[in-house]
Amino acid sequence: MLKINNLHTYYGLGHILQGVDMKIDTGSIGVLIGRNGVGKSTTIKSVIGLAEPAQGNITLFDNELVGKKPHNIAKAGVAYVPEGRLIFPDLTVIENIKVANHKPDSSWSISRLLKLFPSLKARETNKGSQLSGGEQQMLAIARALIMDPKLILLDEPSQGLAPLVVKELAKVIKILKETGVTIFLVEQNLKLATAVADHVFVMVKGKIVYHNPVNDFLKEEDKIKKKYLTL
Numbered sequence: 001m002l003k004i005n006n007l008h009t010y011y012g013l014g015h016i017l018q019g020v021d022m023k024i025d026t027g028s029i030g031v032l033i034g035r036n037g038v039g040k041s042t043t044i045k046s047v048i049g050l051a052e053p054a055q056g057n058i059t060l061f062d063n064e065l066v067g068k069k070p071h072n073i074a075k076a077g078v079a080y081v082p083e084g085r086l087i088f089p090d091l092t093v094i095e096n097i098k099v100a101n102h103k104p105d106s107s108w109s110i111s112r113l114l115k116l117f118p119s120l121k122a123r124e125t126n127k128g129s130q131l132s133g134g135e136q137q138m139l140a141i142a143r144a145l146i147m148d149p150k151l152i153l154l155d156e157p158s159q160g161l162a163p164l165v166v167k168e169l170a171k172v173i174k175i176l177k178e179t180g181v182t183i184f185l186v187e188q189n190l191k192l193a194t195a196v197a198d199h200v201f202v203m204v205k206g207k208i209v210y211h212n213p214v215n216d217f218l219k220e221e222d223k224i225k226k227k228y229l230t231l
């Protein structure tokens with residue numbers, strides 16, 4: 001289980017995360033939603049160690065992550081798919097996957113990955129720059145999976161993707177869940193968020209102001225949207 005407890009993170013004097021509390025059960029999907037700039041990416045960056053929390057705890061299976069360097073957090077089983085995907089444009093699909101820290105005993109071989117992502121299989125030798133946005137997103141997820149993570153952090157994977165591709169992405173996220181991996185998804189696209197979520201968290205100004213299982217969220221979606229998500 002991922003537990004975030006009273007997390008405070010600053011950028012300079014900017015007090016961005018102001019006591020975040022979250023729990024994501026092992027093997028489930030927790031989705032964090034919220035308006036632009038409230039601190040969603042900062043929460044994910046705090047988990048992977050790219051932002052340094054000033055206070056609070058983040059534990060994965062009781063293993064404290066705060067204070068560890070990103071490569072050690074990755075070793076502890078956390079994979080990060082950043083906003084914007086960060087695919088190497090000059091490397092091929094296969095090379096983009098191979099540059100990830102491939103654990104020798106990973107349950108994900110390249111051939112198993114290409115089965116999960118048939119659109120990548122068809123483009124194996126294409127360069128990153130030649131892929132569509134959707135293919136780049138799948139590649140970014142494939143690159144994270146080959147590290148055999150226990151927890152995967154996905155920051156706005158639907159950004160810039162056509163509705164049909166977002167549907168495909170939802171399928172992939174559900175298949176990932178079936179493999180037992182825990183997923184922390186930041187998502188502005190509520191359709192995708194509620195299609196895959198077990199639990200929904202809403203952030204306002206660096207604090208979680210609402211959280212509930214997705215079925216409860218769906219019953220009060222309009223109210224929550226009005227209160228916390230519309231401008």
Ligand SMILES: Nc1ncnc2c1ncn2[C@@H]1O[C@H](COP(=O)(O)OP(=O)(O)OP(=O)(O)O)[C@@H](O)[C@H]1O
Pocket residue numbers: 011012014016034035036037038039040041042043
């Ligand atoms: N490296 C940084 N240095 C200084 N301020 C930053 C930095 N990164 C983010 N911020 C600020 O921190 C706040 C939270 O940013 P964050 O990226 O976590 O928001 P977000 O909820 O992910 O927003 P979005 O929906 O736009 O992705 C914003 O006010 C942003 O301007």
Ligand SMILES: [Mg+2]
Pocket residue numbers: 040041042083155
């Ligand atoms: Mg963000």
